[in-house]
Amino acid sequence: MSRLSVGRAGMAVVAAGTLITGCMPWDDEPEDKGVTAAAKASAAAVQKAAVAKARTDKAAKAKANELGQIPVLMYHRVVAKPTNMDDRTPRQFRTELERLAKEGYVPVTAAEYVTGRIDIPEGRHAVVLTFDDASPSQLTLDGTGTPAPDTAVAILADVAKDNPGFRPVATFYVTRDMFGKSTPEEQTQMLSWLHDNGYDIGNHTKNHENLLGKPKKEVTAEISAGHRLITDLIEAAPVTLALPYGNQPSTEEWGLKGRSGDFSYKYGGVFRAGYTPAPSPFNKDFDPVGIPRIRAMDKKGSECSRFCSTAWLDWLQKNADERYTSDGDVETVAFPKFKKPFLTKGFTSQAVAY
Missing domain, CATH: 3.30.160 (Double Stranded RNA Binding Domain)
Structure with missing residues (x-):
């Protein structure tokens, strides 16, 4: 049958x-x-x-705005006795990191930012921590490879340990000073430690020369020398460049890509010192040749009362709808529907508008 x-x-x-x-x-x-x-x-x-509905509901619940602004904070030395406005004391640095953690920020590297790989939990905000000039106060290692107390890396690790979800990552823009180390072996140790522990290493040129007004040949030679300074020591090529003194060369694109002899470079972003939060990499306002950074500084007793880190973090806290807020899905770009005109066309297929 x-x-x-x-x-x-x-x-x-x-x-x-x-x-x-x-x-x-x-x-x-x-x-x-x-x-x-x-x-x-x-x-x-x-x-x-x-799937689309679930993503939309999740983005709405998180009040995601992945077209929002991202503070890129610029640090130099972290020392007990500051000698200029770029210096921060260990206490000041720790206090600022603790504030970032409390207000829901999660550090991402400069490389992750410019490539759009911002993988942070839903409802959290991206922040980029950058350090210029490779000072020993940023990273000094003892004989066991442990960061010395009160260095920037040690403080960042402490804050991350006390605040689960706050990633201990940052980008170090190095020069030939290389954290006070003079031999290639010692320099390799420092860069390898950073790379192996998830930190990002960027190009700050080899000699920290002002590129403003220099001819193309000198600009590309200096940038190339900085790039090779890193790649001759470790197998990790820099993805971004931070301009010395924040000054652009006469043709901005020379910082982004160029050639010197038989060597060529091409970066995902070039960072300045522009005193404002940076646009999302998914936003039409994102300009890879001139990404602004915010000087780390308190408002009180400072000439940067409106434009430095404390002031801008205050502003972003009061204007929460203007800052970058994640939906928790690195494969999507989520935002309120009325912000759609600001989405870069290249990310249309990843858009989740609610």
Whole structure:
């Protein structure tokens, strides 16, 4: 006796080995395949719609705004006795990191920022911590490879330990000073430690020369020398450049890409010292040749009362809808629907508007 069952598409399916009178097997085959393909397409469409709705609901719940502004903070030395406005004391540095953690910021590297790989939890805000000039106060290692107390790296690790989810990552823009180390072996130790522990290493040129007004040949030679300074020591090429003194060369694109002799470079972003938060990499305002950074400084007793880190973090706290807020999915770009005109076309396929 034949056994019949009803398939997902509502057709009668006959058990294997049974022949129905009046129908040849090859007569049924095209129809069966067509219905199966249609059923699969319908199921795929339903699944796609369900995924899209789940992503939209998640983004709305997180109040995601991945077109928002990101503070890129610029640090130099972290020393007990500051001698200029760029210096921060260990206490000041720790206090600022603790504030960032409390207000829901999660550090990402400059490389992650410019490439759009901002993988942070939903509802959290991206911040980029950058350190210029490779000072020993940023990183000094003892004989066991442990960062010395009160160095920037040690403080960052402490704050991350006390605040789960606050990533201990940053970008170090190095020069030939290389954390006070003079031999290639010692310099390799420092860069290897940073790389192996998830830190990002960027180019700050070899000699920290002002590129403003220099001819193209000198600009590209200095940038190339800085790049090779890093790659001659470790197998990790820099993804970004920080301009010495924040000054652009006469042609901005020379900082982004160029050639010197048989060596060429091409970066994902060039950082300045512009005193404002930076646009999201998914926003039309993002300009890879001149990304602004904010000088780390207190408002009190400072000439940067409106433009330094404390002031801008205050502003972003009061204007929460203007800052970058993640939906928790690195594969999507989520934002309120009315912000869609600011989305860069290259990310349209990843857009989740709610």
